[in-house]
Amino acid sequence: MAELVEKSLNFIEEIIEHDLEIGKHKTIITRFPPEPNGYLHIGHAKSICLNFGLALKYGGKTNLRFDDTNPTKEDIEYVDSIREDVKWLIEEMPMEWSEERYASDYFQTIYDLTVKLIQKGLAYVDHSTAEQMAVSKGTPTQAGTNSPYRDRSVEENLALFEQMKSGSLPDGTCVLRAKIDMASPNMHMRDPVIYRIKHAHHHQTGDDWCIYPMYDYAHPISDAIENITHSICTLEFEVHRPLYDWTIKNLELFPSRQIEFARLNLTYTIMSKRKLLQLVTEGVVNGWDDPRMPTISGLRRRGYTPAALREFANRIGIAKRDNIIDVGLLEFCVREDLNKKAQRVMAVLNPLKVVLTNYTEGVTETVEIENNPEDPNGGKRLVPFGREIWIEREDFMENPPKGYHRLTPDGYFRLKGAYIIKHVETIKNTEGGIEELRCEYIPTSKSGQDQSGIKVKGVGHWVNVATAATAECRIYDRLFTVEAPDGDKEKSFMDYLNPNSLTVLDTIYVEPSVKDLAVNDRVQFLRHGYFAVDKDSTDTKLVFNRTVTLKDSWKPA
């Protein structure tokens, strides 16, 4: 079934192949057009994989274009983060963007084209107030009424538009509107505003402009200037398409074609930049790249690989209707990828000390353990072993239930890659809590050369006390407690925050091989899951983020 899906074309590929077949285009050019008003999220990752993936498949090109028509909401910090995130995601595809463009590169061209539009009698300056415009716009079931300024002469409109540009008019004095049809059943065609006055500093054009084109108008022009053949966007723009086509037709531009697909929605996740910004500004998370965020930078910091995100995008495919994807599928994809790639390491998160009373004091030996059973070329590493060992508290029980196969009073237990140990004594503190275990190791039971004849069911990971690396460990849970945090009209997504989305373990013990890891490196902690080195790590203390557990909650349908 999976193969069948891969082989059949999705509807966008069908359109592209048809266009190439009939010779409408010799090659294709797509673009990824983020507005730099926030960090990219996993939904954008889907769009990036789609646009770059199509260009790769058909030997075409993709531009990275910043749709920066709204200077008050945008920032250079966002431009930089977007560039970095796209680069990271496509690095191994192998793919690069053909050009880095900005809608603001075209402000002069858009202005000149707009003068042409006015000369054609297809745009007018409107001095109505915002309220008057809202009223005259009508409703979806009731036609709008023409503005009293609609029939201004071309000369008057040209002069007024020039005046708008000159900077002498305050914000909101008037707007430029396309002259289309106030009775159109499509509200977006009822003389939409195409330019507004905004005395705002722009991160690319500085103070050159005080009028800015509206997104719906600048977008088709930018696409056409770049000869974009297939302009792919999300479904909510379907109703904007007539305006897209109107703009291209009336300005006599390259015939870029807009194609819509369903935006990605994920369970337990919000996906709008505006809402993600609120999480950041209200301090719910520690910045845009907090590992709980569904941003590309958050996922990267959490330990996600570009390959896992691309595989995820690939698996969900392209839909024409809105749907919601189980976040478990995303976790499944990263688990699959890291299972192949991540070196195995032993780490004790909830430590209990074991003293091997018959092991010589002050001696450290090394045992050999394989790095990755999934990777035949993964090799082995030497792990130090000695008289004092950390094991997980969960690996010892005084009064074990039936079927418990780990260490119990007087019982045996194998330390992975090392020896079988036998429990001798439990040391308790004054409150009755277990402080430490005394055990004996069985010298003839060394892994790979076991001659002890003792059968044990339980095997556990461990860390040698004398050589352990200490680290901080951050365990993440879902940021929201419900599947659809913004699906409720009465309540805000802020009402569904999970108070336990972050648990910090101050001190965990890890085998010393991790001392060589660098920020963003990923490992598997045996039996615990996959972990990535956080940028908060210092020379003296490593910080690990749990990417995902080993257990799979998602099952392929």
Ligand code: ATP
């Ligand atoms: P948001 O509503 O989250 O702020 P946006 O659509 O306003 O997103 P843009 O920066 O305008 O963000 O989006 C850049 C591109 O990414 C657009 O082509 C947009 O359609 C696409 N995109 C945005 N969100 C998603 C999503 N959830 N799934 C798929 N594509 C998306």
Ligand code: MG
């Ligand atoms: Mg937007």
